[in-house]
Amino acid sequence: EVQLVESGGGLVQPGRSLKLSCVASGFTFSNYGMNWIRQAPGKGLEWVAYISSGSSYIYYAETVKGRFTISRDNAKNTLYLQMTSLRSEDTALYYCARPGKNYGGFAYWGQGTLVTVSS
């Protein structure tokens, strides 16, 4: 069974940093590109970042480019999101997500980790 378990969220002051993790199990992690997607409280879904299976290709939403860094450790089956210069508008539930075998859409999601940026 595919499992994605995020951690690392919490309350952080504006301008500070935070690093999220997503531990994957139940599949060959190194075979799949991975994504971070966030959802502000009571709002819709916003794709944040993508990293290819071997880390060769990385893409970011414009709203986080230059502040967030996605990375992965295939030996540890873990996806990361390093967030710096955090703003109040970054407050959200952060999900890691994986496409399905037909690569259409995000078939697997974690339960999310909540990041609250507030003084």
Place this chain on the structure above:
Amino acid sequence: DIVMTQTPSSQAVSAGEKVTMSCKSSQSLLYSENKKNYLAWYQQKPGQSPKLLISWASTRESGVPDRFIGSGSGTDFTLTISSVQAEDLAVYYCEQYYDTPNTFGAGTKLELK
């Protein structure tokens, strides 16, 4: 970025009703080389992670009831629930994966009439 527009934003329904919701994209999601539409539908219930219902505009995911039907092509797409059940009350999102950044619609919330 490709803008995804969903209508209506909310809809009150009764059990057993047929429901349709729309998703329009600001540019075509049909890739000419493989004739596939890069469009997915998700269901999100309160307190839960989104669940992928349909990919490639009309391919139902394994385990998704056949009352959920995705249709459309190009820029206009529809999610139909042929006979709404109480457990279908949720927010439904469409998403395009034709181009980076992936973008989502704002959602259609199904509520009980």
